[in-house]
Amino acid sequence: MSEDADVMEYLRPLATRDASDAWIDYQIIHQSSHGFCMWAVDSRASGKFIGAVGLLHVGFAARFTPAVEVGWRLARQFWGQGFAVEAARAALQFGFEEVRLAEVVAHASIRNARSRRLMAKLGMRHDSAEDFDHPRIPEDNPLRRQALYRLARDAWISQCA
Template identity: 80%
Template sequence: MQLSTPRLILRSWMESDRLPFAEMSQDAQVMEYLRPLPTRDASDAWIDFQISHQSSHGFCLWAVESKESGVFMGAVGLLRIGFVAPFTPAIEVGWRLARQFWGQGFAVEAARVSLQFGFEEIRLKEIVAHASTRNVRSRRVMAKLGMSHDSAEDFDHPRMPENDALRRQALYRLTQEVWLS
């Protein structure tokens, strides 16, 4: 599996991605609004889950690399949401990039090709995204992707403890109809 943009390649995971992903997962700023992956085993398990998801569903949060340098940059793609919420079952678009790649449009670029794959190749009717209501950067990416937000749909993430500051999540939606228009 491989998708590409002018600057990026979204591809299946390789063994060589494990160390840079683990290092990225130890960066407090990268993980500020994400569920922690505190150990190498935890980050390897996250990658193993993506590989399994790709095998089962034909998509996952793919490894992202620079076309120019071949450097691992992070993960972007589509995922079946694995928890129960008012909007599930659903497919989400998501991203996590190493900090040195922030602010350069890479998340939007990679998410756009993921949405294109979801809507045009596998013909999904809707794709959602969610992030902590505090995560201004990711919410900005969602808006740039043309996703809509209705604060009445914001929800408490069932996998976050009740007292966790990240429990409240903003839900964004994009339909195939809007994408294709």
């Protein structure tokens, strides 16, 4: 999945097997420390691995941190079938109802229309005044500018009622 150019178009690459293994190790540590991470997602119908969706503490300093973000990475063959929306909603529900988070954020390259549409479907709100330059992406990289989306627990509860 992480070797697919379409999947990784707007994401920081996991260039090697070691990098991919380190990402999985990080998820295990985050789950152990915080009770949540990017969870593996399988298709109920086929049992096939679809991708990873979940919650993480934002791992860099920015105006909006500390914060918890919702994120996703799905294999290309599963795009457009509602899996990302369903899994992200489940992650948000877990974050707000079980972890009792006051807010969850998400961010993506301002060029990443697919993820930004998903954030809007989740009820997340965007204010362009909060867009930021990702500190881990080089200055000359076109993905550096990120759109920040937010969802407060109260807004989540209102949209679920």
